[in-house]
Every structure is written in structure tokens, then in C-alpha cells.
Amino acid sequence: MAGNAWRSTLLKLLARCGVRISDASSAPEICETTPLILHQVSRVMGAIKTQSPQPRTFSRGIQTVTLIPGDGIGPEISTAVMKIFEAAKAPIQWEERNVTAIKGPGGRWMIPPEAKESMDKSKIGLKGPLKTPIAAGHPSMNLLLRKTFDLYANVRPCVSIEGYKTPYTDVDLVTIRENTEGEYSGIEHLIVDGVVQSIKLITEEASRRIAEYAFEYARNNQRASVTAVHKANIMRMSDGLFLRKCREVAENYKDVKFTEMYLDTVCLNMVQDPSQFDVLVMPNLYGDILSDLCAGLIGGLGVTPSGNIGANGVAIFESVHGTAPDIAGKDLANPTALLLSAVMMLRHMGLHGHANKIETACFDTIREKKVLTKDLGGNSKCSEFTADICRRVQDMD
């Protein structure tokens, strides 16, 4: 994590260039410099002064988290996660809220005000699967949440789970996907009968924002490189803009290696050797495809965590699988995806100790193969799986 050691190294380096800084917020005193050094110095200063969405450390106090259980198997897996957190004595207080689409004043669809209020206060949310009823007249709940909190980055770390065998055993990458624009802008027109046009929108602002988030994430999580995925050879202006922004932001993060790769090359190499990838940043559609591809590499949506980062420090972590109405209420669901998302949430909040404990317990349970749920190849109930993890967590103390 970019901390004191890094900061003091920087200050020493700047001193060598003839710049003295009493404190980072004031302007640097520059003794004698050449324009080149001045340019380099201001770049470095920009890096120090940039408001980074740092994880807030709440080492002592109890942090409130908004919990949205969701539909289908949502409630049971949320209960499982709450139980495990209790067993791990994590300093989390849950505030349960439901989100359904309601028509607000002016006829616009929105989420219930209690939910919004709770999220705005706590800033951190954990969400189960939400069903999108077809032809309900309102947009999907996930889309509503995204618009309400301006969730611009979707982060999916994909790590091979030891004990859940897939043909790919050495996956350890993170996909960061721009979540607001791109091909999913929803702007479509019927030009003439039989000709349809879909508009893919790329803006400078959104591209810069996602690139900055990607590099910050890489820095905060000790990742070595960031790769921008694009198709700028075909879509020169749109992906070209995205790439340009990534390159510009990369200038401020010289400690993280920046590479760029065509989408098709990434796909080709990903299925042959996923270990060569680290952090991937990309626009919406490519992100959708690649993040699901990576989820498939480690075992599917039932074991993949996911987090959405929004403006104003809001972060909602969720499980990305469906509501599975056929097994809802039968104590057969697998809470792993929601649990790993909750672990991701703990890490975001700086509670690394608890995060590691819960994650290790979960992986140990899966590795032992004694109490696995049906989708992982076992025969146990959700409650048995949860109880095993709780037991392990308690044994660790």
C-alpha cells in the first residue's frame, strides 16, 4: 500500500532534484531546477496529492454496512454470510434493506428512499442476486442501483480456488470494467425498416476515471501491471480515446507497469495461459465478456466475487449469479460467491485480518471436500457448509 515508506523515498528523491517539501499540501520550494526537472517534479507531486479512493481503516469502531438480501436464494445466502461474520467477530453491523423499483415524483423509477438513505450513510453495501422481471415496465434493479450511485467500476478478482478443480489452476487476475457507458449506453435507433443502429459511447471523463481507479487498485493491492484491453485498430476513435486516457494516467503511476493488448489477443492468450495477466482494464462490453470468461476459468459465477465502486466513495459488493428460483428456500444454495464478495468488502474497508481469516476458512472447507453444496460437487446443505466455515473460523482464534 502506498504509505510512509513510499512517501519518504519520494521526498528523498525530490530533495536530490533540489525540491524541498515541508508538507505535501503546500507548494514545493524549488531551489534550482531545469524545466525538465520541474516537469517531472510536478508529475510526482500530482501523484502524491491525488485524492485516491483509499480504503478507510476502521480498526476499532463497528462499521455499518447496508445489506440487500435480494430475491430467490438471496435471503438464505445473506443469512449464511451474517452467521460467518458473527463467528469471525467481524466489527460489522448489518442494516437490511430491500430494493424494489418504485415510481418517484416526476414518474422516474427509483429505489426506495430508505435504501438510498442507508447506503448514503454507510457508503458500503453487500447485495445478493436481484431478479429482473420481464416486461415489468421498469429497468433492471441492477441498472437502477448503478445509475443511483454512479457505480462506474466493476471489479472482479479471479483467483483459482484450490480444491475446486477446473482445467485452469494458476489464475490470479483482476478485471476492472467501465460500468456506465460504452456499448451498453442503451442508445439504439431504427434508421429505416431493417437497419438498426446501436451507439457505443466513449467519453474522456469516464475513461480517465476508470483508468485512474485501475491504477490506484493496482497500487493499493500490490499488483505489478495493468493491461488496457481494446480494439483500437478497428474502432480507432472510440477505443483510441480510451487508450489515450489510459496512457495519460499511466504516466502518473510509473511504479505500475502498463501494457496494452488487443481484445482478440487477450482472449486467445487467456484460454491458453491465464497466468500472464494481472490487472485488466477495459470498456463496458469487453469487460462484460472478459470478466465472465475469467469467472468461467475459476469455476463459474457461483464462486466469483464482484465489487462495484461508485463516485463519492460508495462501494457495493455483490454476488453475480442469478436468483436460482428452483432451489430457493430449500437450503441447497452455495453462499461462496456472496461470502467472497463480503471478504472483498472487508479488504476494501481495511479489515485485512478478518478478511484473511474468513477467506482461509472458506477455502479450507472447499478443499476438504467433506461438506460441499451440490454445485461444487457435494451433497450437503447450505447450513452445513456454513456451519463448517463458522467452526473453522472460531477454531482459528
Add this chain to the structure above:
Amino acid sequence: YRSPPPAKYGGRHTVTLIPGDGIGPELLNHVRELFRFCCVPVDFEVVRVDSSASSEDDINNAVTAIKRNGVALKGNIETNHNLPPSHNPGTICFDLYANVMHCQSLPGVPTRHKDIDVIIIRENTEGEYSSLEHENVPGVVESLKIITRVNSLRIAEYAFNLAREKGRRKVTAVHKANIMKLGDGLFLQCCKEVAAGYPDITFDKMIVDNTTMQLVSKPQQFDVMVMPNLYGNVVSNVCAGLVGGPGLVPGVNYGKDYAVFETATRNTGKNIANKNIANPTATLLASCLMLDHLKLRAYAKMIRKAVLKTLSETQLQTADLGGQGTTSEVAHSIMQEIQRGGPRTSEQI
């Protein structure tokens, strides 16, 4: 179904050869040597189009050559970002609307998944690759994805026809119509309409992100897949990776009157160019597909058999498959394999 190639004179076909960049030239040289060795009645007309300053005239010459011959074999051309966008000018000029890639697990190649046999049919002319982009407001770029009824019907018709020809049971349409309701919705609707005329073939549809997830866990469930341009790019690269990499899979671009043969994933391989380590399998198999197209099936069969036999010899595999063989060793072994088949009289050919 396909009109016969026009350029046949005195029993010999003329084919346009576009070496391209990177490993293209050396691999196509191997093709030429092999054809000469086997006395294949094909003459190559070489047309140079590559990233190093190809003027408008050069490209027009290439286009005329292909139009004259009707068939082309090409290496990949790297995109020169300084030139105006004209990706693969061939596909637009000749209306090569169908890109067909047959991905199958080849014996002797080490892969994570076995028994893959998928035909991927990708719409090659419109969709996201229409190159229609503009910046109305500084900092905001719009890129247009065009889907038309005519082209969607055409590619769906091609897919179902091919499936029937090859005795395939299922066609899966890959889309994202839950988000792009009008665009991909139109594509799906056209596929459904065409499917009604082929009751013997099952028609299925799948969303593109689910498709990629299924491909990396259970690729054996897919038979024939049809999709618009961008998803076609992603899915074909994923499948090529699944069966062993870009050095193994040939691809064909079909139009009504023209056909262009190349490697399926269109990689220039400039890092390994001229080092004698490139895998010639994809290019050689592409040339076999070309021979099939020219109705020189016996030659195609002979060469294909030799190529696959050599591929299964692990000590000869090239670097991309984890081996240490060189391109020339592989080419030499193929020629030896053909020779082992004994002399052929003109009746046998």
C-alpha cells in the same frame, strides 16, 4: 452452392497470393514449395499489400487481382495506424460476408479440453466494425454498430445451409439482445426466421458472456455457432486458444463469388518473424481448404493427411505447442510423409 472459381486455364488454377507482414511471407513460401513438390496445378500471383506504405494503387491492384482470380490465400496484414481506417479492405470490396472457422481438437496437441468440434460462422461486413465514428462534442466519441436485416438473414441462411451440408445437428446464435435490444434483437429475429425453414436442425441462442463461460468449462456442447462481427472475433479467438493456439486453425472468408483463405485468428506474429519457429499448420490447412474449394480434393486430402500426421509427432512440434521443432523441419517432414505415400498417377489425382 458456390459458383466455380473463374481462373482456370489449361487445367491450372491461378490464385492470388498476399504474403502480408510478419510470419506471412515465410509460411506462404512453404506453401508454395509444398505445392511445387506435390505438383499441385495451382499458380500463384503474388500481390504485395502490407503495412509498409501501401498506396491506394497497391491496394487497388490487389483488389483487381483477387477479382480476376476469384480466390486468394493471404497472410495477415498489420494495421498501419497512420493510414485511414480501411480494415481488411477485401471484406468490403468483395462482400466476403461469412467468416468460417472450423475448430477441432487435433490429435497429438496438448490442450486442457478434448473433443472440441465447433464451426464458428461470423458475420464479416457490418456490426461493430462499420468504422463509423465521430466526435460531436470534444471528449465524447460515438461509434455506430449497424445491424441490417438483409445481412443478418444472409449470414443465418449461410449458417443453416452449411450445417445441413455438413450434417450438423445444432446451430447456436450468440448475442447480447438483453442489452442491445434493437440491434442484436434484429439479428436474433432473422436467425429465428431462417431456422423455421430448417426443422431438422435445432436452433439455440445464448448470450455472449455466458457463451464464453461455457466455452472454457464445457466446449463440447457447441456444434455450429453464428454471430455478429465483434462477438465472432472474441469467440473465434477463444476457440482457437482452446484447441491449441493461433498456429493451428485455418479460416475462410466467403463471399458470393470470391473466397479468401487465411489463418483464423489473423495474427501477424511479428515477434517470431523470420526466426524459423512459426507453426505452419494453420497456413497449410488453409491452403488445403483452398484446394477443396478449387475442387482439387485429392491433393487437399493428401496434404492434410501429411500435415496432421506430422503434427501428432511430438518431437517435431513448434514452440507454440511447447516443442522445439523449427518450421523447416515440420515442412520437410510433411514432404517426406507425402513421399511415403508413393507415386501417384494422374488417374489417382
